[in-house]
Amino acid sequence: MKKFFMLLMAVLPALAFVSCGDDEPSNPTLSAPEFESYAAKYNITTAGSDISSIELTSSGNYIVVNKTSAMQIAGAPKQNVFCAPFKMAGSRSAGHIISGKYTVAGDGVYNLANWATVTVVKDGESAVSIEVKYPDGTTENFNADVANQMPDSKMTDNLCRTWNGKDLRLTFKVDGRTYFDKSRPVSQIDELVRDFDNVMKSLDDEYEGGLLDVLERVPQSVIFSKAGTYMVKYVDNSLAIAKWAWADMDGGRLRYSWDYDNMYEDYMAGVVTVKFNGGNLQIVEVINDEDDYEDYEEDEPTIELTMVWNFTQE
DSSP states (O other), rough: OOOHHHHHHHHHTTTOOOOOSSSSOOOOOOOOTTGGGGOOOEOOOOOOEEEEEEOOTTTTTTEEEEEEHHHHHHTOOOOOSSSSSSSSBBGGGOSSEEEEEEEEEEEEEEETTTTTEEEEOOOSSEEEEEEOTEEESSSEEEEEEEEOOOOOHHHHHSSSSEEEEEEEEEEETTTTTTEEEEEEGGHHHHHHHHHHHHHHHHOTTTTTOOHHHHSSSEEEEEETTTTTTEEEETTTTTTEEEEEEEEEEETTTEESSSSOTEEEEETTTEEEEEEETEEEEEEEEEEEEETTOTOOOOOOOEEEEEEEEEEEOO
């Protein structure tokens, strides 16, 4: 068994994702989120601005990204769909990413809770001018371009909203034989890791752990937008931003990247499978990384670690 776990530890840091799952998706048509008509991403074009973009999501969340975060994102290597290569905001006060709820105060006027009042005025086909008025009365004015939105479709419409983390099912197989299969709420992921480690140690007393490196950042919630943004909020309230697009919409295969400039480079991007069961979202990740393991030989055992994340609508 020792070779099994040496191979497992070798493939854990570099994840490759394939379609897998026991449950057939029902893919219902979900009701449109309350703020669907206001959803937009504004990419700031004003020279010298500290702000990279302001985005209003269909679920009533706002996301402000400053240029420090945008620079950190560039060149970020592939991790997994929820594990950013770094935490881009230890808290809201860190300033790299600012997020919260917004309300509509008038035509093009939005109150972004605990940040500012934003007024958006169209200035052509895809350009806008934006006034940001802060609580202390000071204002800033910006020019911006409106980011392209993905075309409406059942899968896209269902996905693009705010989802709250519910639980994780973890399954581990070697050569088709199941050694571990358990579920825990997101608040008990540490217990799930402990249970997994105990099983591994019972099979190999030299096993030293390693799963925690993959699950060190547990998603409390995730927001997907039609501008290709997704933001993860972790259980410690830190935030991270990545980019997504459909790899195969009909098959529910979603491509993601933590590097905005390398969306379609295999080294920088990954693919997961999304499913809708009732009104809930399921995201399936499968580690089966023979191709990325340089010393892998055909006579080595086939290892498969499947993570099924379940989310409920906010």
